[in-house]
Amino acid sequence: MNSELFERIRNSLLPGLNLAIIVLPQAIAFSILAGVPPHFGIYCAIYGVLITSLVNPSARFHGGPNSSMSVAMGVALLPYAPQFGSEYMGYALSLAVMVGVVQLLFVVLSPLSRLLDFMSEAVVSGIIFGIGLFLIFKSIAPFGGLPLNTQVEWPLAITWQTFLAVSEYGNSFAIEVGFVTLAAAIITRSIPRLRGWYLIGGLLAGTLYSVYLNQKYGGLTVTQLEQVGNLNMRVLWPSVPTFSSEVLPDLLTLIPSAIAIALLGIFQTAAIMRQTRRITGKLIPTRRAVLADSIANLAAGFISALPSCGSFNRVAMLHAFKTESSMAPAFSALFLGILIFLAKDLIAIIPISSMAALIMLVGANMLRLSDVRHHFRSPVEMMVFLSAFVSVHIFGLLNAALIGAAFAFIDWVWHKAHPYVEIDGNRVTIMGDLYYASISYVEPSIAILAHRYKDLEIDLTRTHYIDPEASHWLASMGVERDCHVHFMVYERQRRVRHCLSYIAGIADDRIRLMAS
Amino acid sequence: MNKKLWYQHVFLRPILPLLILGGLFIFIVYNHAVTEDKLRAEVVLEPDCEELLMNKLKIQEDGFDGYYIRAVKRGCNIFSNPQKHASRFVRADIRCKDCHLGLGMTPETAPIGQGWVQGDKYDPVTGIILSYELRTMQCFINSSNGFKPNILDSVIQDLKVYGRYLAFKQGLREGVEYPERRFTKVPPSGEGDDYIRGQYLYEQKCAMCHGKQGYGVMAEDGSVIFPALAGPRAWNTDSRMYNEGITLAAIIKTNMPAHERGTLTDTQARDIAAYLVTMPRPAGNRKGVVAAARQQLIMRTMPPLFSLIEQWKGEDQAQ
Numbered sequence: 001m002n003s004e005l006f007e008r009i010r011n012s013l014l015p016g017l018n019l020a021i022i023v024l025p026q027a028i029a030f031s032i033l034a035g036v037p038p039h040f041g042i043y044c045a046i047y048g049v050l051i052t053s054l055v056n057p058s059a060r061f062h063g064g065p066n067s068s069m070s071v072a073m074g075v076a077l078l079p080y081a082p083q084f085g086s087e088y089m090g091y092a093l094s095l096a097v098m099v100g101v102v103q104l105l106f107v108v109l110s111p112l113s114r115l116l117d118f119m120s121e122a123v124v125s126g127i128i129f130g131i132g133l134f135l136i137f138k139s140i141a142p143f144g145g146l147p148l149n150t151q152v153e154w155p156l157a158i159t160w161q162t163f164l165a166v167s168e169y170g171n172s173f174a175i176e177v178g179f180v181t182l183a184a185a186i187i188t189r190s191i192p193r194l195r196g197w198y199l200i201g202g203l204l205a206g207t208l209y210s211v212y213l214n215q216k217y218g219g220l221t222v223t224q225l226e227q228v229g230n231l232n233m234r235v236l237w238p239s240v241p242t243f244s245s246e247v248l249p250d251l252l253t254l255i256p257s258a259i260a261i262a263l264l265g266i267f268q269t270a271a272i273m274r275q276t277r278r279i280t281g282k283l284i285p286t287r288r289a290v291l292a293d294s295i296a297n298l299a300a301g302f303i304s305a306l307p308s309c310g311s312f313n314r315v316a317m318l319h320a321f322k323t324e325s326s327m328a329p330a331f332s333a334l335f336l337g338i339l340i341f342l343a344k345d346l347i348a349i350i351p352i353s354s355m356a357a358l359i360m361l362v363g364a365n366m367l368r369l370s371d372v373r374h375h376f377r378s379p380v381e382m383m384v385f386l387s388a389f390v391s392v393h394i395f396g397l398l399n400a401a402l403i404g405a406a407f408a409f410i411d412w413v414w415h416k417a418h419p420y421v422e423i424d425g426n427r428v429t430i431m432g433d434l435y436y437a438s439i440s441y442v443e444p445s446i447a448i449l450a451h452r453y454k455d456l457e458i459d460l461t462r463t464h465y466i467d468p469e470a471s472h473w474l475a476s477m478g479v480e481r482d483c484h485v486h487f488m489v490y491e492r493q494r495r496v497r498h499c500l501s502y503i504a505g506i507a508d509d510r511i512r513l514m515a516s
Numbered sequence: 517m518n519k520k521l522w523y524q525h526v527f528l529r530p531i532l533p534l535l536i537l538g539g540l541f542i543f544i545v546y547n548h549a550v551t552e553d554k555l556r557a558e559v560v561l562e563p564d565c566e567e568l569l570m571n572k573l574k575i576q577e578d579g580f581d582g583y584y585i586r587a588v589k590r591g592c593n594i595f596s597n598p599q600k601h602a603s604r605f606v607r608a609d610i611r612c613k614d615c616h617l618g619l620g621m622t623p624e625t626a627p628i629g630q631g632w633v634q635g636d637k638y639d640p641v642t643g644i645i646l647s648y649e650l651r652t653m654q655c656f657i658n659s660s661n662g663f664k665p666n667i668l669d670s671v672i673q674d675l676k677v678y679g680r681y682l683a684f685k686q687g688l689r690e691g692v693e694y695p696e697r698r699f700t701k702v703p704p705s706g707e708g709d710d711y712i713r714g715q716y717l718y719e720q721k722c723a724m725c726h727g728k729q730g731y732g733v734m735a736e737d738g739s740v741i742f743p744a745l746a747g748p749r750a751w752n753t754d755s756r757m758y759n760e761g762i763t764l765a766a767i768i769k770t771n772m773p774a775h776e777r778g779t780l781t782d783t784q785a786r787d788i789a790a791y792l793v794t795m796p797r798p799a800g801n802r803k804g805v806v807a808a809a810r811q812q813l814i815m816r817t818m819p820p821l822f823s824l825i826e827q828w829k830g831e832d833q834a835q
Contacts, residue, residue, distance in 0.1 A: 146666050157663055161604070165666040167547040179541050183534060190530040394805055 008325045015321040016331025018196060019314060020339055023049070023064055023332065024347075025199050028228055029359045030070035030306060032352065033138065035083030036092050039233055040306045041065045042340060046333045048296045048308030053329035055292035058284045060318040061269075061276055062329035063296050063308035067362055068131040068264050069099075070306060071138060075396075076257035080250055090242035093301040094251055095258055097241045100297030100307075102262035107291045122381045123404030124271040125372045126388025127264070130400060132366030134392060135359050137162075142356035143178040145171025145224065156393055173213050173223040174353035181206030181357035196317065199358055206354030207346075226352040233340055241301035263401055265297070265309030266290055272310040279319055380411045413437075419463070421445050426452075429459040436469035446477065456485045460496055461514065471504035488512045555586070555670060565592035568619050573685050584677065587670075591678025594671060595619055595628075598660065599738055602671045607798075608661040608751055609732045610743040615659070615757075615767050620682060623696035625770055628675075629682035630697035633690045649676055658755035661798050699766030705783040714791025717784055721773050729819050730795055746795030748815050753807070754800020758793060765789035 027041030034040065044065045052063030073095060074083070081087040106112045137159040141147065144166030166175065185202025188194045194201065213223050220227070243251065273286045289310065296308040318328060340347070375385040388404030395403065419432030421442055428446055432438075449456055458474065460466070466474070477485050487506065489496050491513050500506045561569065569575045569592055575585055594601045595612040596619060613619050620628035636647050646654070649672050653664045665671045688694065719728065722745075726732055730746030744750040751757050757764040769785035771777065780788075796815040799807040 141666070146668055161663050162666065164547075164604070165669055167544045168551040169548070169668060169670065170544070172548060175541075175544055179537060182537055186530045186533045186537070 008327060012323065012325050012327035012331050015318055015323050015328040017335050018317060018321070019049075019329065019332035020335035021200055022196070022314060022317065024336060024339060025203050025355070025358050026067075026311075026362065027065045027306075027336075028347070028350070029355045029362070030065040030067055032142070032355055033067065033135075033359065034070040034073040034092065034306055035077060036089055036306065037084060037231075038228055038347075039231055039237060040089075040092070040304055041070075042231070042233065042336070043237060043303055043305035044296075044300060044308050046336050047303055048300065048305055049329050049336075050333040051296040051299060052289075052292040052308060052310075053326045053333075055295055056284070056289050056326070058273070058276055058280075058282070058289065059324050059326050059328075060280070060315055061272060061284075061289055061292075061310055062314070062318075062326070062332075063269075063293055064311055064314060065306050066265065066268065066309045066311060067135055067359070067366075068128070068268070069261050069309055071131065071134060072257070072261045072264055073307065076254060076261065080254075089239075089304075091247070091250070091254070092306075093239055093241035093304070094243060094247070095254055095261070096297055096305070096307045097301035098251070098254065098258035099262045099265065100294045100300070102259050103266060103290055103294035103297060106262070106266060107287050107294060113287050113290070120381070120384060120404075120408040121271060121274070122375045122384040123388045123401065123408055124267045125375060126385040126404055127267065127392055127400055128366050129372060129385075130389045130392025132363045135363030135366070139356040139359040139363070140166055142226075142352050143170075143175070143360065145174030145226065145353055171224055171353075173210075173217070173225055174351065177206050177210045177213065177225065177351050178353040178357045180209040181354040182361070185357070185361050199361065202358060202361065203350060203354055206357060207350050210351040210354065211349065228348055228350045228352065228355065230348050231340065231344055233344065235337075237304040239302060239304040260396075260401070261307060262297075265293055265307065267401065269293055269310040272315050276315065276319075380407075384408050384411065417441065423449065426455060427457040427459055429462060431462040433465040433467075434463055434470040434474075435467045436473075439470060439473050443473075450477075450483050454483055456483055457488060458485060459488045460500075461488055461490050461493070463493075463496055466496055466499040468499070468503050471499040474500065475504035475506050484510075486510050486512055488514060490514050551670070555583075557586075559586050559589035559593065561589055562593050562596040564613070564619060565589065565596050568592065568621070575681070587674050587677040588681045590670070591674035591676075591681075592619060594675055595678060597739055599740060602656075602665070604663070605656045605665050605671060606660040606662040607749070608659065608744060609734055609740050609749040610659065610751060611740055612655070614740075614743045615771070617771060620679070621686075624698070624700045625767070626697065626699060627682070628679040629684075629686050629688055630694040632676070632679035632683045633688045633692055633694070634697065635691065648679065652676065657752075657801055659751045659757065661750070661752040661755075661800075699763055700770055702762060702765040702769045702782045702785050704786060707783060709786045709790040711787065711790040711794050713784075714787035714789070717788050718791050721780070722788065725774070729822075730792065745792055746797055747819065748798060748812075750795075750797045752798040752800040753811065754802050758797065758800075762789075764792060 023045045024042075027045040028038040029041075031038045031041035044063075048063045048065070052061070056062070073092060077083075077088060077091050077095065080091050137156075140159065140162045144162075146162070146165055181202040184205030185198045188201030189198035210223075210225050210227075214220060214225065217223050269289045270286045273284065273289045277283060293309050299305070300307055321328070372385060375381045384404055384407040387407050388400050391400035391403045416433055417435055417437040418441055419430050419434060419438055422429040422431065423445055426449060428449060430442060434442070446456070446458075456477075458477075474485075474487065477483075487500055487510060489500070489511060497511070497513075500511055501508065569589060575588060580588075590601065595616075598606045598611055599609070615625065616622075616628055617625040618627075623630075631651070632648055634648075636645050637651065638645050649667050652672055652675050653667070656662050657664045683690075718730075722730075725742040726745050727742075730744060730750065732740065732744030732749065733742040735741050753759075757767070765782075765786045765788075768788050769780055769782065772780065772785075796811060796818055798815070799811040803811075
């Protein structure tokens with residue numbers, strides 16, 4: 001037993017260390033996206049990962065800082081207070097708690113959690129693809145050493161203007177550092193052995209180059225390179241989210257944003273859980289994963305952390321290691337804590353343009369055509385994917401999710417309302433469900449037969465459900481034409497028989513019961 | 517079967533992304549050089565800026581360095597003709613000087629020197645404190661229905677320098693709220709604002725220059741002769757002129773009609789403002805995509821429809 005435990009620990013150490021190294025630049029970069037100091041992302045990468053890996057029984061699923069949730073948080077809070085200020089941080093903590101409450105509602109209220117199943121993979125892929133592009137757009141200004149424009153504007157228009165601004169008068173030193181970071185990351189990634197270390201490679205090269213520039217040109221006062229700065233970390237940073245009467249009206253207006261951010265987390269977590277189930281073959285309900293996220297997010301408000309949810313690339317790394325124990329994420333939290341305290345001074349001098357370049361790479365990583373190519377095989381799925389993708393940039397994240405879900409739902413309803421109808425002599429077999437909306441689709445086939453035959457057989461043995469309107473329609477069939485209509489059902493089809501006999505009032509002699 | 521193609525070789529795989537990066541870097545270096553050249557180039561002033569800066573304020577005698585003087589001149593040029601000097605950020609056919617009279621020097625028409633000395637200011641529309649630069653940026657997205665330049669863009673910096681120069685020339689003190697900074701208030705009359713009366717007045721007094729549908733008049737070179745008051749090239753629904761009728765009424769009362777200023781009564785100015793607010797115009801950023809689509813639909817369909825109806829009416833009367 002002890003040797004088994006020892007083996008599990010040994011197998012979890014290396015994935016844990018890799019995870020810690022990969023999550024560190026993400027934690028800092030996503031904090032900047034959310035408009036909060038880096039320690040928010042780091043606490044999320046430590047405690048968010050720890051809480052989610054402990055609550056969720058999956059060996060590979062774990063939470064942590066998330067790019068899209070951080071972006072959404074930054075966008076939602078932008079009009080309320082200046083970013084990185086104490087007031088803004090108070091709002092950020094309250095928003096994290098609100099996100100946790102919304103996610104908890106999805107766990108507690110089963111009809112709500114059932115709604116998650118209507119969120120097709122194409123919608124989630126479309127949103128993630130859209131967010132990937134959004135991350136690249138959003139990083140252009142810090143990449144060029146320019147301040148972000150502080151108010152909401154058409155995102156695509158402002159992106160183009162920002163690109164031109166960077167190309168015309170961006171900080172040349174920041175741009176050089178950004179390019180060195182990107183180039184080093186691309187080269188590191190192309191070397192198979194170092195593939196998983198490309199973020200670290202880029203960050204290291206960018207930071208070293210910025211140190212060189214500062215030394216050559218006489219320091220930060222000349223280069224004007226913005227840096228991450230002192231992390232001022234403690235083991236734990238207790239905080240209290242703001243829910244005072246003064247900010248309550250603002251918090252009420254933040255509810256739609258909280259729902260949007262919560263849904264973003266839930267969608268990604270649900271998609272990762274589906275993926276994990278496919279790969280590992282182990283059935284773990286999505287609700288458990290959402291519960292883990294909600295607990296982590298409720299706690300985030302009290303430990304100065306970013307909201308947490310599953311991450312495709314980090315879980316993919318654990319898949320690659322074939323991790324069989326949830327100790328790996330727990331070890332990553334431990335390693336990250338140690339790393340932070342050891343390399344605090346090194347982290348402080350990381351240039352912001354390097355971080356922006358990393359965020360661009362993370363965004364580009366989300367734009368993998370191979371991951372979404374299968375959505376283009378079906379026209380409907382393609383439309384769902386594209387509508388969600390485009391909507392992210394036009395209507396915002398929550399509306400993108402709703403529009404994508406609406407398309408997926410319409411597609412589902414459309415297919416439900418079109419049962420397959422087979423005609424053989426005087427027999428009509430209806431395969432699928434019969435709804436009021438299906439009548440106009442089925443009726444022409446039956447009307448043709450009613451002209452030819454005095455005796456019609458409607459085979460309902462492969463019909464799963466008949467709604468009351470369709471039952472009445474079946475009952476009235478052939479009355480005017482003086483045509484005898486019989487219905488064939490299996491004895492075990494209690495729901496269908498109930499609809500025909502009780503709701504539609506069809507006489508028993510017209511219903512032929514068949515043995516199973 | 518699984519043989520790798522030449523470009524999939526481990527050393528060649530990063531070549532394409534690195535080439536793209538290199539191309540982008542060269543593009544940025546080139547653009548930086550072009551921008552630097554533009555900032556160092558001598559500025560050809562617009563005629564009214566020439567009159568104000570060279571003849572009236574005599575900027576060349578103030579002892580500023582060339583870089584500063586060029587920035588002031590560029591700022592004045594943008595103020596006078598943003599369609600030419602800040603074309604990337606402007607979509608409306610309206611200039612800064614159309615509201616801020618005297619190139620931002622006339623009291624009670626929001627003179628910009630008085631605006632600059634005030635510095636940071638609480639903005640009741642956005643609900644946050646805005647710096648002078650941010651307030652200038654608001655004009656670009658709302659009054660000009662365009663795009664907001666970055667705060668470090670030379671367009672914003674030049675306008676800031678121009679505002680500071682005007683403040684210096686008028687001997688204004690920083691932080692002081694000068695009463696003439698505001699537009700003159702136009703009090704409501706007992707009769708209330710009536711856009712139908714406003715329409716009649718508009719057709720009598722304004723339509724001859726701004727056009728019956730308020731589309732304004734442009735010269736062949738794209739410069740504004742009479743600014744657009746409505747339609748796709750007018751200010752949008754996020755601007756103060758749309759949301760605060762009192763501002764629009766004040767501008768009308770103080771500035772219009774250009775050939776007989778000061779002849780409109782308070783009620784007439786308010787009525788015309790009420791009518792202008794009902795005319796179709798682009799939706800602002802904060803109104804969202806659906807409102808933008810709705811406004812575009814109204815702007816594209818209603819004017820031709822009204823023209824057609826008036827044409828029919830004319831034909832009926834002729835018969």
